[in-house]
Amino acid sequence: xxxxxxxxxxxxxxxxxxxxxxxxxxxxxxxxxxxxxxxxxxxxxxxxxxxxxxxxxxxxxxxxxxxxxxxxxxxxxxxxxxxxxxxxxxxxxxxxxxxxxxxxxxxxxxxxxxxxxxxxxxxxxxxxxxxxxxxxxxxxxxxxxxxxxxxxxxxxxxxxxxxxxxxxxxxxx
Numbered sequence: 001x002x003x004x005x006x007x008x009x010x011x012x013x014x015x016x017x018x019x020x021x022x023x024x025x026x027x028x029x030x031x032x033x034x035x036x037x038x039x040x041x042x043x044x045x046x047x048x049x050x051x052x053x054x055x056x057x058x059x060x061x062x063x064x065x066x067x068x069x070x071x072x073x074x075x076x077x078x079x080x081x082x083x084x085x086x087x088x089x090x091x092x093x094x095x096x097x098x099x100x101x102x103x104x105x106x107x108x109x110x111x112x113x114x115x116x117x118x119x120x121x122x123x124x125x126x127x128x129x130x131x132x133x134x135x136x137x138x139x140x141x142x143x144x145x146x147x148x149x150x151x152x153x154x155x156x157x158x159x160x161x162x163x164x165x166x167x168x169x170x171x172x173x
């Protein structure tokens with residue numbers, strides 16, 4: 001065989017070195033693959049620990065059923081949120097209260113004006129006038145922050161508080 005290498009003009013020592021390097025490279029690749037396979041086998045055993053294929057399949061079926069239930073619940077919640085958003089625009093979200101003494105002979109500020117407004121400053125003012133003998137309740141409509149009926153000083157103050165409701169909180173921050 002040495003004569004073949006001599007005829008080709010190749011030194012047999014170079015061939016041996018190349019084969020040695022190739023053997024070492026293949027040995028390193030083999031050890032690396034073996035270690036990866038060992039890690040994968042450990043993960044597989046951990047995953048399958050205490051489970052046969054049927055019980056694992058049941059677990060998957062149960063988890064997919066739970067995912068389906070969560071999806072249905074999400075759909076219901078989205079519907080409810082849209083319903084709440086739609087109705088939130090119609091409800092009173094701002095208020096203002098002004099307590100006062102309607103008459104000099106009655107103390108304790110038992111009379112009050114209560115303004116209830118939505119986000120567009122449309123709503124109503126309730127004015128409860130308390131006297132010694134009676135209590136009268138008046139209602140006045142508010143449209144976009146204004147009344148078509150003349151308002152008392154207390155009603156104007158309650159309306160001002162309602163229109164500016166929440167603005168004081170933002171100024172403090």
